[in-house]
Amino acid sequence: MIGLDPWSPQAPDDPGLTALLEDARAAAGDPVAALALADRATERLPLPGTGRTAELWRGLAELAAVDLTVARTLEPHLDAVAILAQAADAGYAVPPASGTWGVYAAEGPGARLEARPGDEGRLVLSGRKPWCSLAEHVDSALVTAWVDDERRILVAVDLSHPGVELVDEPWVARGLPRVRSTGLRLTDVPGVPVGDPGWYLTRPGFAWGGLGVAACWLGGAMGLTRRMRTAATEREPDQIGLSLLGKADMALTAAAAVLTEASSAVDAGLVEGEHAWPRCVRVRSVVHDACETVLTAAAHALGPGPLTGEEEHAARVADLQLYLRQHKAERDAALVGQAVADGMPVAWA
Incomplete structure (x- = not known):
């Protein structure tokens, strides 16, 4: 729950x-x-x-x-x-999950990481990978690499290998300023394949992981709403302040209920197959919209004071705004709409 x-x-x-x-x-x-x-x-x-x-x-x-x-x-x-x-x-031989890890699956223009066969069942990676958060701090990473023109495979790599080079890219973010994303340039870096080509994106756990991110979004909004409630106890709130607090509460309660239902479905083995990702995107979208509601309600309820005088609050607002941009907004809504048109189960049918 x-x-x-x-x-x-x-x-x-x-x-x-x-x-x-x-x-x-x-x-x-x-x-x-x-x-x-x-x-x-x-x-x-x-x-x-x-x-x-x-x-x-x-x-x-x-x-x-x-x-x-x-x-x-x-x-x-x-x-x-x-x-x-x-x-x-699933029966694959994988390295132990020791040390600290990142997961780098993003693609970008002008950046391509390729995998070729190596010795003893390993792969050798060369090329460039964009958007590698905290790559300068974690020990190892799971990265996707191209095995041909159409297929990618997930590979476990040791980021301390001498063939791994950080690509210094501009990072001007005001939110999550120290969770910096860089590029990686790999030159003949050995790695252990994790699954067959395509396994990473087709396994049910891909969708589940997306909801772990949504849980973090929800938590950021929880922190903001706790600050709103504190403000309501520090002075007598007017009807507008109470309305904004109520709006934040209703949004979070609805998002938490949808996320809770999704967790039960995951544990029951119901979130898998062709509609697994759209189902999770639907939940992510509900959580995202609730967080946007809370951000607006907190801004209207608290005004500029905490944004200019409270480091924790100002950081939380900026951090959550940036974190939420992992949501693809209307593109995610279109993905869900296509799945609904294709027969994905809905609550309103």
Whole structure:
């Protein structure tokens, strides 16, 4: 259960998770300090699709409510651990999920990473990979590389290999400023294939991972709404202030309910097949829209004061605005619409 009261702090039953959240606050804004929590986060938060998906997403949301830099740093590491576990369950030989990890699957103009056969079943990677968040800080990464003109394969690589070079690119972001994305240039870098060509995108866990990101978005909005409620207790709120707080609450409650329903569906084995990704995009879109509602409500309710005088609040607003841009807005709506036209189950039929 994501929570009937999604923006109220809840003491986790697990003392280890409580301690993790406390240390996440100490690591706020610092991705290196956040990565130092990776092993504990892996230990405390379950894998998706194993019967405790709601617990995983609630943990990600609570981390994000504490600090979005911490959540944005730990989420891809946890996703990589889950991907390796899913590959192992599918019968593939994979490296151990030790150290800290990134997941780099983006493509960009003028950047192409290619894989060719190497020794002992390994692959050799050469080329350039764009949008590699925290590549200068993590130990290893799962990267997609082209095996021919149409197919990509996921490969585990050691980023300390001498053939891996950071490509310094402009990073002017005001949100999540220290969660920097760079390019990577690889020259004859060996790697371990994780799955067959196409497996990464077709496995059910690809869609589930997208909802872990949505849980982080929800947590960022939870933090903003908690600040709104604090403001309502500091002085007598007027009807407008109460209306804005109510609007934020309703948006988060609806998003949490949809995410909770999705977690049950994932654990029941219902989110797989051709409609798995559109179903998850539909949920992501509901969460995204709720977060946008909260951002507007918080701006109207709190005014400029916290944005100019409170580092934590100002950072949370900027961080959430940037993080939400992983959502493709109208393009995602078109993807869902196409799936509905193609027969994806809907609640209103």
